[in-house]
Amino acid sequence: MGGIKGNEGSVAGTITPITVRQGAFAFADDTPAHWIPRAPEFAQMINGASFVMPHLEPFLVATLGEAAKLIEDPAVRREARDFCMQETQHYRTHRRFNDVLLGQGYESLAAVEAEMAAAYARLMERPLAVRLAYAAGFEAMTLGLTDWLVGHRVELFRGADPHVTSFILWHMVEETEHKLVAHDVYEAVSPGYWWRAVGVLHGSLDVIQWSRRCYRALLLQDGRWRRPSSRLKVWWWAARFLLGAGPALLRALVPGHDPRVMKDHPWVREWIAGHARSGQRGAPMPLIDTGSAVMPVPF
Template sequence: MNAPAKAADPQIAHPDIIVRRIPFKFDEGIDPVWNSARPEWSHMVNGASLTMPYLEPFLIKTVREALAQVDDAQLKSDVDGFIGQEGAHYRNHRRYNDILKRVCPELSEVEDMLTADYAKFQKRSLKWRLAYTAGFETMTIGMTEWLIRQRATLFAGSDSNVASLVLWHMVEETEHKNVAYDLYQHLYSDYLGRSWGLIVGSFHVAWMSRKGYKRLLKREGRWGKLRSRLALYAMVARFVVHASPAMLRALVPGYHPAKVSDPKWVQLWADAYGDLPDGAIPLLDTNDPEIPAQFAA
């Protein structure tokens, strides 16, 4: 039996969740190694991008189904914003992934696995699926902190289209970081279930991303080279070091995503985007080592 639904906590801040339907475009000849100084990192991001058109529709279906059981007006509004943002994310990633697959057709094998996994997950209970959703969204808080705070290291000198896509995605993950957690708590408020969802959601997406970047590295002949493998493991270690604190915080009783301070750059990005006309593509100046929040002319 579900726990009684809880009303939204009036003391928890509810930031605006703005649905920005940005039509990112990618040159058909774009180099999958979009950061020439960090090819292994480039493919780690490519592997994660490959999962988005399968992961995010699953998240959307889950919260939409849960929404039918919600009568809290604030939470309903937040869930609507979550759905709009996640929909825009996966459509842009799909356009980029289509180009990657022309370079590396083996990526379709991973897409088939993702299709099968999420079809299987869809048969699970709503509580399980919502725990997965809330768990994955919690992990992205740590990933966002890392990508934004170390953007100079990870994105400087890279292809502006890919860097801008990824960092836009992270900004919006920050804007809706409370939603899946609040929805799970509203319907179930089950600490153990949410903790299990954090582990399952995070590691499933990381594992499927690995299947993607492994194929890309094999295609380029890097997978079997010790130097490349060590560079890859160093980047994976950085991810673990920076994502783990967010996951550990989430296991502490009394945790709420709203208590996590956002990088200041997130608000600077949002302020800069507000001055752009509708339909404009906000491309960051990756030639500036600091990658400021304002967009390249």
């Protein structure tokens, strides 16, 4: 089969460089599951999303890797390659963090993970266009999530474990850095509005429901899920998440949407520039000061 060219003038020359960084984060065996002491429910909700990543992100890597073989445009092909390398770092680091939590007695997650593994194996059997739309849809949600987490970092992560906070925000920075890739690959291989629109809902809602399954299991084991006060807090955090990520999803549903028009949060740009100046090459990442009144970039 011949290669597929990107849409004329749509991606070449407008691609943000992607840096593949080693996810050099270490998690002690006694890293607390409630790593945000004043907001244990919110910590477990983020932990729940973390358990999804070692299943979701290998799916994204396999899907975009398969699609890249069909693309002639070297810039888009390079985008896809670097995306896959970044996402591989992400899910390996999430796996290390998740294993720490499993070692603390959250055995009930094993059953949910088995279901996720089976679900993503079934999804891999779907047509490539469906999988690319799913990938582009999920990646659209991460832009809104990043803006919310980074923009409210002091409120959300004040006093939190700096290792986990630094790891989560590193992941969010790189989600912004490769924000174009799933969209560009979709447009190069299987362009069309309706599949992409369906993918926005399919990808985002599917990941949300798996995250909920995971944090429900975590909170059940904590004995918090059935407490009215904890359940109210979960609903509160879920509503705030939807308000934070929702606008990005709505924009992604607009015909002709292109993530290039979405501005990166200044803190994200500062993080990327600071890392470039630091010359980090696989060394342990410097930690964010979660006691700071502004939580500046750690470089």
